[in-house]
Amino acid sequence: MTKLSSLIAGIIFGIGLTISGMVNPQKVLGFLNIFDSWDPSLMFVMIGAILIFSPLHFIFKRKSRPIFAKNFVVPTKKNIDKNLIIGAVMFGAGWGLAGLCPGPAISSLSFLNTNVYLFVIFMFLGFYLGNFIKLGNN
Amino acid sequence: MNIINFTPISAFVGGSLIGFAAFLFFVFNGRIAGVSSIASNTIIKNENRLDNILFLSGLIIGPIIYSLSGNEIESVLTNSLPLLISGGLLVGFGTKIGNGCTSGHGVCGISRFSLRSIIATITFIITGVITVLIFGI
Numbered sequence A: 001m002t003k004l005s006s007l008i009a010g011i012i013f014g015i016g017l018t019i020s021g022m023v024n025p026q027k028v029l030g031f032l033n034i035f036d037s038w039d040p041s042l043m044f045v046m047i048g049a050i051l052i053f054s055p056l057h058f059i060f061k062r063k064s065r066p067i068f069a070k071n072f073v074v075p076t077k078k079n080i081d082k083n084l085i086i087g088a089v090m091f092g093a094g095w096g097l098a099g100l101c102p103g104p105a106i107s108s109l110s111f112l113n114t115n116v117y118l119f120v121i122f123m124f125l126g127f128y129l130g131n132f133i134k135l136g137n138n
Numbered sequence B: 001m002n003i004i005n006f007t008p009i010s011a012f013v014g015g016s017l018i019g020f021a022a023f024l025f026f027v028f029n030g031r032i033a034g035v036s037s038i039a040s041n042t043i044i045k046n047e048n049r050l051d052n053i054l055f056l057s058g059l060i061i062g063p064i065i066y067s068l069s070g071n072e073i074e075s076v077l078t079n080s081l082p083l084l085i086s087g088g089l090l091v092g093f094g095t096k097i098g099n100g101c102t103s104g105h106g107v108c109g110i111s112r113f114s115l116r117s118i119i120a121t122i123t124f125i126i127t128g129v130i131t132v133l134i135f136g137i
Helices: A002-020 A025-032 A041-061 A082-098 A102-111 A114-137 B008-029 B035-044 B049-068 B081-097 B102-111 B115-135
Strands: none
Touching: A002 A041, A002 A102, A002 B008, A002 B049, A025 A041, A025 A082, A025 B115, A041 B008, A041 B102, A082 A114, A082 B081, A082 B115, A102 A114, A102 B035, A102 B049, A102 B081, A102 B102, A114 B035, A114 B081, B008 B102, B035 B049, B035 B081, B035 B102, B102 B115
């Protein structure tokens, strides 16, 4: 059953990314272009998402277990370490270069655009290399 | 600074759907809908692999359903190979090292009041702004 809920959550997530305009790299870059011509829309995407997810997740977190899975799996790390900051700096730079972050990049695969495929292939190569480097640190 | 192309209503509605999808994934699967983790785990971990692939398939199906219902989708991506390659590598590598992206840190993490996510989100937005300032749109 977790398979069904994964697919449905993914579809709704993908429709949300599309309606919000986040599948348009030009719009994302417009948000990052604060000092010139600024498009604040992305801020409203985050506010909308947080206003829904935050309260609902706090209410349901008190349940002993999720509906289909055995238990809740949430990140437990608390410390602000080098990996977090360096990773966020690198991600921000890549985001600013192409205007794509992982969600919209995957959703954009539906547009059958070769440039998106190229970006996604290198994104997965980045995941692979990042995992390798992080393992090296542990 | 002047404000252009601002679409607060569609942004808010789309954002709410993203939040609702993250809520479904949390309540049914008990997991955080961070796309970089879900995507990277498909090639790194055996655990929940099919769930992860189905979630990603959903992300691809979403825009198709939206356009089949008669809506236009606007999307303009650079043609520059160096930008696409370096952008893809940095996004993949950075989100793996930093444990999250716009969805995992920016939406879910901030919603959970995680200090790590708040700091990561501020950091990647500032770096993104500086990158656009240097390289332009």
